[in-house]
Structures are given as C-alpha cells and as structure tokens.
Amino acid sequence: MAAQGSEAAPTARLRVLLQYAERLSLQPASVTVERVAALRDAGFDDRAIHDAAQVVAYFAYINRVADGLGVDLEPEMREGRPAD
Numbered sequence: 001m002a003a004q005g006s007e008a009a010p011t012a013r014l015r016v017l018l019q020y021a022e023r024l025s026l027q028p029a030s031v032t033v034e035r036v037a038a039l040r041d042a043g044f045d046d047r048a049i050h051d052a053a054q055v056v057a058y059f060a061y062i063n064r065v066a067d068g069l070g071v072d073l074e075p076e077m078r079e080g081r082p083a084d
Contacts, residue, residue, distance in 0.1 A: 016042040017052060024056045 006018035016038050024031050039049050065071075 013042045013044075017044065021052065021056050024053060025060055 006015050006022055009015035009018050020031070020035055020039055023035060036049060039052075044052070
C-alpha cells in the first residue's frame with residue numbers, strides 16, 4: 001500500500017489520515033486548518049490528531065538524523081537486497 005499512496009487505503013477514514021501524514025511529511029507548511037478539520041470530520045479526535053502528528057514528525061526527525069550521520073540501512077531494509 002505504501003508504494004500506491006493514500007489512494008490505496010481500504011477505507012475513507014484511513015485515506016484521510018494517510019493524506020494528512022503525506023502532506024505533513026512532504027509539505028508541512030501546507031497543512032491547513034481545513035486539513036485538520038477533515039480529520040475531525042472523519043472521526044479523529046484531538047488526541048488522535050496530535051498522536052498522528054507526533055508519529056509523522058518523529059519519523060521525519062529520526063530519518064534526518066540517520067541520514068545526516070550516514071547511518072546505513074539494515075540489510076533487510078535495502079531495496080532489492082535479500083536479508084542475510
């Protein structure tokens with residue numbers, strides 16, 4: 001599903017959450033009040049929205065730290081390479 005993006009989500013609710021995560025990851029300055037309202041309209045409360053933002057932000061942060069320090073991927077995470 002990750003390769004297909006949010007449109008592959010099996011439910012509308014999950015699709016809205018994934019669209020938010022994609023937008024927050026790729027274009028964080030473009031996240032608007034309307035995008036957060038769409039999450040509320042899909043049934044997410046403020047705690048769930050906060051948790052989603054924290055998880056997305058943490059992954060962005062830790063990936064940048066790893067990239068900045070030249071950390072290699074684990075063998076099973078490298079595309080096209082079998083795990084040892």
